[in-house]
Amino acid sequence: MRVVLPVLVALLLTGCASPTTQRVSVSKEQTATEAQKQLDIVAEELISETKRLREVHWRLSTKGVAMCPKVGPAWGAELATTPKGELAGSMVRLYGTSEVPTVLFLVPGSPAEAAGLRPGDRVLSIYGTPTSDTKALAEKRRTMKAQDPMPLVVRRGVEELKFEVKPVPACDYPAVLAPQQILNAFADGERIMITRGMMNFARTDEELALVVGHELAHNTMRHIDAKKANAAGGFVADLALAVLTRGAYNQANFAQAAASAYSQEFEAEADYVGLYMMAAAGYAIDDAPKFWRRMAAANPGNIKGTHSASHPSTSYRMVALEEAVKEIKVKAASGSALIPTKKDGTAFAGTSSAAPGAGGAAEVSMCVQKGRRVGDTFKVPGDGEYVVRRIQSTAGNCPSSMADNALVERVTR
């Protein structure tokens, strides 16, 4: 009896708890039509967030190239194939995607736009390699120099067109929009990920640039060993796709990056270097520190901070950024390059003690003595010997007027 009674009570309760109003009748077709509309909205929202992320990332990674140890060709076209899953229909109808990588949008002012590409173009081959062979294409891209011309064959309607894009060198750490609505961002040594939650939290492009710059800085400063990240996260299989189609969709398996792999010191350094990238990209940095006040309002638990926390407190981050803003303004006023200062006073080149990346790209951007030529070798005290691969800039990018910015490759340690 003691066992049965609660069951009876439950039955009686559910018996009473049915709706009593007449309501309205809705057909299955109506609901299905609305579901399609809502999926279209999701697709449009994802593309628009990707475009915003891409534009901010473009500006930071092309203008901040002098701070990057890993440089690759950037051309500013967003490509995608039709994703698997519920968004497939919307992507085909709204953006003309297919199994061939299709141009979704072009970054304004990018080489791809200048070359005459258009949204909807289907890219059949790049560098003479069919885009269907993603492995060969990733390999080809890796071996190309950043400014090598990039021949493309494109299908537009019934026509097949040839283009030659002239890429620009950029920090070679692609950005991916992670689908989660949580407030976070990640760097895994090779790419950066910004969640949809963070995209929405960052109200202005300046705020987004602060976040993207911070994540880029984790990679440029080699805070995490890319190989370790790959081993831990199993990211390798995603990589070719991410590089070629910049696949931002169906990336749910993508997120558990090394959020806890950094120390507070590295976090503070990423804030500092990221702010320099922002300044180098021409963003207004004056209000950047206040981002951490808004973050404090959203996460009051981080205002005071603790030693064991992975990140410095929001109060520390705010005032440290304010001091960094002052430092950058002094440099800008005196006409110095907007490049972070290193403790030992040596030239800043991302991290000059870094090993070649997992992609094998060992070229490092560095300030070298004026007058160096391609093929010259030189020694960095306490670091090793380098060979000059390319003079990138002879004006403005280095703290001293007696230095040029060059792409160099390590010869010995």
Ligand SMILES: [Zn+2]
């Ligand atoms: Zn961080």
